[in-house]
Amino acid sequence: MTLPANEKPPEKNIFETILARRSVRAYAPDELDRNTVQTLLEAAVRAPTAIHEEPWAFVVVQNRQVLKQLSDRAKPLLIERLHRSHQTGGHVLDTFSNPDFNIFHDAGTLIVICAKPSGPFVEADCWLAAENLMLAACAIGLGSCVIGSSVAALNTSEVKAKLGIPAEFNAVAPIIVGVPSGETATTSRKEPLILAWKQ
Template sequence: MELMETIRRRRAVREYTDEPVGEDQLRALIGAAVQAPSAMNQQCWSFCVVRDAALLAQISDEAKTYMLRTTPAGLIPHHLEEMLGAASFHIFYHAPAMIVISATMAGAWAPIDCTLAAENLMLAACDAGLGSCWIGFAQGWLGTPEGKAALGLPDDYTPIAPIIVGHPKAEPPVVPRGDPEIRWA
């Protein structure tokens, strides 16, 4: 697949088959992620792979509760509040795997470096015929002491990018993009 085709085809996937993602495939995605640029080549990222369905369900429940409890009233749109409050809603969409990219050090550039690695990972997943989705709903709880403990992360790590990965049930449609605003100086 050509790079520009992969960039155009990559979409957030929220429906997955039950087929597991193999360890070799997950390692290949992480291998692509670490090719991302990083400030001063510090490569201050760590990858935690979660494939245990019970742990994913526990994190989903904890993250929903945390988000509803800690977000100031009125800041969560009503439809999202209802979705997060539904016991049946699984924030990871029952994907068979999640890769959490965490910053291993503090600093202004570490979250950006992890985000660059995340985009490489998601593009590599698309190129391999896999689906992926960055799950923002999980970020808050994963950053708590309890969330870090669930992942076995050191206290000084900061979870940045919880990305689910799996075999998509269907290829998501291409979403039209508007013309970019470009300013020439």
């Protein structure tokens, strides 16, 4: 995807970008090109990282058939988890039971931020990289969404082997990215809960 100059999103400062980011769950069929994905990865690796370990590693999946298969692999695991935790009353079970539901919302690109499980801050580093990536995506007019519901499937040995995630790495933060097919409404937030402010 390379946006023509007249379709480029208006530039936003960082605060405007933070406010403009949404979890996008509807995508146009456009594919992202390698340069765009590289730009997002460059933003990801600029995140702060405990003891400068830079533990992150990336797996990019740009094959809709593979993503559909992965979604179909993930849904039974999610249903099993709902049953185990006796959460079978809500609409979530219906959604995951729907054969047409794609947990990746039909996006064409999944970026999985992975790391070797070593040390207490590895996952924190990956999530900071994830937010950098999503803000960068928003800044260049792309939508993104964390797909936490894919983590269990991504960490099965058969999916790791299929996607090329080495056994010693764990999938931490899976993020879909693509061209939004329309506007996404903003979600509400509670006021910051300030527990103490000592002066």
